[in-house]
Amino acid sequence: MPEIENIKYFALLEEFETSHKLIKLGFGELQNINLSNGFYFLPFQLLSQGFERFMKAYICLGHLHKHEKLPNSKYIKNLGHDLEKLLKEIIENYYRDFNRSQFNLDNEFIQTDSDLKELLFILSEFGKLARYHNFDLITDNAKIGVNTTQLWEAFENKVLNSKDYEKLMDFNLSHEVYNKISTYIIVVFEKFISAISRQFIFKCLGQKGIQLSASTFFDFGMLCEKDFGKKDYRSQTTKYKETPKKVxxxxxxxxxxxxxxxxxxxxxxxxxxxxxxxxxxxxxxxxxxxxxxxxxxxxxxxxxxxxxxxxxxxxxxxxxxxxxxxxxxxxxxxxxxxxxxxxx
Known part of the structure; x- marks a missing residue:
């Protein structure tokens, strides 16, 4: 792989580091959602930004590995903010078989999982228009975005069963329902990020891929089925750090x-x-x-x-x-x- 200018190398490294932090903070804020905290805007903002930056940085690296040069600004701008479109671009052009059974599992998941598709659509809509949904209503904007909070809540309701609704009425157990929802969603996202991150580990993007991801997405790339949904990301968030633990x-x-x-x-x-x-x-x-x-x-x-x-x-x-x-x-x-x- 050809060398790239130091300033561009470190800019790409910063994008991987930034997206890694945004994604983990987004997971933590999802885990912070509970009966007294329904502020979905924050995890939406963090995750939509984090996933977009991660995939665009990945595409830049993939383009460098495949064409021996970084993409131009027109190419990246044309990709827009659509997370599904970004994932499609990765799959079609920069996603390689590393000759392990894990690749088949990863590939099938990112191409066919309906939960991933639905969640990425919601975050994409938020990133494109829906984050200004209320202002669009206030100002009679003809091009109004969808209400992503309603779409997200509809997705959450699909995760729950009759016993969960009973728990919501139980003061002792209501928090477990929110834990179940956040865990379910984070498992979907962890599988998505780990599937892409394994491309670094198995050198599908060359030595530069290993160098640029070593301090960031290697931890996601090392996750496997038994690890998904086990990590408590709340410790990354300010809300959790500032709340005294009463023990x-x-x-x-x-x-x-x-x-x-x-x-x-x-x-x-x-x-x-x-x-x-x-x-x-x-x-x-x-x-x-x-x-x-x-x-x-x-x-x-x-x-x-x-x-x-x-x-x-x-x-x-x-x-x-x-x-x-x-x-x-x-x-x-x-x-x-x-x-x-x-x-x-």
């Missing part, structure tokens, strides 16, 4: 109370012995029910609220919000087991 470090007195107070029932549970989908990052926890109402879980010496009653009484975070449980995995069975300790 309680246990004391000797707490342990004495647990052992001698007849109104405090507790049980240690090990991941290796649990028959179900283990929701915690730690391999063992202790569940406790106090006075038949307040359920907590102890993880690595700290207490977290299992149910809403304990959250209100002790001012504790639940394990999901504290980053101690995997988003998208329910803790409802642990609440049930803690309450059942009173009957044993």
């Amino acid at each position: 309680h470090k246990r004391t000797i007195l707490d342990d004495i109370q647990r052992n001698i107070n007849p109104e405090f029932k507790s049980k240690k549970i090990l991941k290796s012995e649990y028959n179900g989908d283990w929701p915690f990052y730690a391999d063992k926890v202790i569940i406790e029910c106090r006075q038949s109402h307040w359920c907590i879980v102890t993880i690595d010496g700290f207490d977290y609220a299992l149910n809403g009653s304990a959250k209100g009484r002790y001012k504790l975070e639940n394990p999901h919000d504290a980053g101690m449980a995997i988003l998208g995995k329910s803790i409802s069975n642990f609440i049930k087991m803690a309450l059942e300790l009173n009957t044993t």
Whole structure:
């Protein structure tokens, strides 16, 4: 591959770094959506910008590898803001078979997955016109964009089932519904980004591709089926960093109370012995029910609220919000087991 001017090389590197940060922040803001935070505009803005910049930087690199020169401005401008069009351009011109079974899985996903197509359409519409939807309404603009929030909510509703709607009515479990939605969507996007990023790892874009992506999209390229939907991206966001995590470090007195107070029932549970989908990052926890109402879980010496009653009484975070449980995995069975300790 020919050499390119340093100023252009570092500009391309900056685009990969910027898009990588935007995408991760977008995922984090999706995970921040909950009953009290319905600000979809922010993740839409971050993800539409992040995906567009990533794919355009990828196309520049692909063009350099294929034609031994960078594309001109007319070529890039003609691609516009349509994410589906950008992906089509990549597939048709700069997406190569790296002779692994993973390629077939990646290729089939990015070309045929209906969820990916629908989500990219929504973000494309947001990037093109819909971000100014309200101003178009206010000013009687004849060329008005679609309401992407409504389209997104319609997609979310397809993810949910009758049990999820029941959870929305349950103070203890409503947050799990939002976790399920964000996890489902992020899995789709992680599969999309990792499929494209693997082109770097398998040298489909040459040595420059490895150099330019080494500090950015290699982490996505290394993801496989067992990894999707497991990462908590909220730690990247300002909202999560600035929100104090209300946890309680246990004391000797707490342990004495647990052992001698007849109104405090507790049980240690090990991941290796649990028959179900283990929701915690730690391999063992202790569940406790106090006075038949307040359920907590102890993880690595700290207490977290299992149910809403304990959250209100002790001012504790639940394990999901504290980053101690995997988003998208329910803790409802642990609440049930803690309450059942009173009957044993």
